[in-house]
Amino acid sequence: MRFPVDVALAQAVPRLPTGAGWWYEIKFDGHRSVIWRSADTVHVQARSGRDVTPVWMDLALAAFTHLRPGTVLDGEAVVYRDGRVDFGAAQSRASSSPPRARQLAEEWPATFAAWDILQHPDLGDVRGRPYTERRGLLLDLLAAVPPPLQPVPATDDVEVAQAWYETLHEQGIEGIVAKRASSPYRAGRIWQKVRHADTVDAEVVGYTGPAARPRALVVELPDGRHALSQALTAPIAAAVSAHIVDSGPGKRTRSREAGSYTTVAPGLTVEVLAGTTRHSVVTVTRVR
Incomplete structure (x- = not known):
């Protein structure tokens, strides 16, 4: 494996997937980080691939002390x-300078919530192995490792995952990530995530796709922001299409938030789930 690595991501969904073969992990609201323990040093990688070791030096020191050379872990730097x-x-x-980061670390030290192992000190690159096997390797590797390096809680019981989702929000837990037991680790949106969200009414200002079967909506949220929704369900797309036909053709336009879309006449309001954390994820739940 070469530094930096392309990381796996999660696609936001409105509810937890259910059925055989799903595992669920608590999603912490921190900074995505990959810890690389080499023979003589430690590097901390951001999601973008940038080396951010200087601002997470407390985690780097813990990794150098307690992880064996040849270990690469994926997870979240949490404060x-x-x-x-x-x-x-x-x-x-x-976002601080290294000297300022050291001061912050003394007052509020970081924790590394590890959710995957990409390289094992004895087995090498394990990204092609199933999630459940990688999970076992991660737990074994961190069994005797003290904080601040800890594995994230995980379960294959959807009722437990739902209880986590409903009860841990006040502790700053962002949501739940769902992963297939048989899935390898690879770059791209291979997981699913459910975040805490509130239902709000939003005015529809445009759509993407054909008028007869719009794919997504551009909505104006109560705070004035415009956002592109996730893909519409068939019933909602049909209801929106009827409004488009009645209101006549719109104009093609483009915005920084939503990209290219077709405008629609005023008068259509939808109920949406809009993320309450820093991430603005909008899912249309029904037409008002």
Whole structure:
């Protein structure tokens, strides 16, 4: 494996997938990080591939002390304040200078919530192995490792996962990530995630795709922001199409938030799930 690595991502969905073969992990609200323990040093990689070791030096030192050379772990750099996960504190650390990061680390030390192992010190690259096998390797590797390096909680019981989702929000937990037991690790959106969200009414200002079967909507949220929704279900697309036909053809336009889309006449309101964390994920649930 070569530094940096392309990381796996999760696609936002409105509800947890169910059925045989799914595993669920708690999703912490921190900074995505990959820890590389080589023979003589440690590197911390951001999701973008950038080397961010200087601002997470406390995690790098812990990894150098407790991880064996040849280990590569994927996870989240998390900062706790007053007993809850604080994304603002993690953001402050990530955007600070190395001297300032050291000061912040003394006051609010970081924790690394590991959810995957990409390279094992004895087995080498394990990304092609199933999730459940990688999970076992991760737990074995971290069994005797003290904080701040810890595996994320995981379960194959959807009721437990739902209980986590409903009860841990006040502690700063962002949501739940669902992964297939048989899935290898690869770049791209291979997982699913459910975040805490509120239902709000939004005005439809445009759509993508054909008028007869719109694929997604551009909506104006209550705070004035425009956002592109996730793909519409067939019933919602049909209801929106009827409004488009009645209101006449729109104009092609483009915005920074939504990209290229076709405008629609005022008068159509939809109910949406709009993410309450820093991520704005909009899912249309029904037409008003």
